[in-house]
Amino acid sequence: MEWYRMVWQKYARFDGRSRRKEYWMFQLVNLIIGVALGACILISFFAARSLSVSVALGIVYGLYGLAALIPSLAVSVRRLHDIGRSGLWLLICLIPGGSLVIFVFSVLDGTPGPNEYGPDPKALAPWHGQPLPIG
Helix, strand or coil: CHHHHHHHHCCCCCCCCCCHHHHHHHHHHHHHHHHHHHHHHHHHHHCCCCHHHHHHHHHHHHHHHHHHHHHHHHHHHHHHHHCCCCHHHHHHHHCCCHHHHHHHHHHCCCCCCCECCECCHHHHCCCCCCCCCCC
């Protein structure tokens, strides 16, 4: 959960680098939250037959999606920086098959040592697997 919280603390920071673990943990928690909210919407609509609750949950789902958009883009850009690519590579998602390229980039190991986007985040961690404290 620390990795997820760390992305929210760097809400709109598009500079620097992010490790694979930070990126994928954020994506995993977002997926779990999205599936849980979606399931709650379906359950409230079909089982409870409550349209007003379904609409309210749909609004919460949409607001969460909007709130998570900027940190999701920021961690994606920082992940691209970690492999030595510009954040503009995210624009490739606008063409068919471009998301597959971003997926492949996101599973690649980061550039060892510093690169033009900053120091190696793995080298900065106090011990292996532990995120850096913020602030």
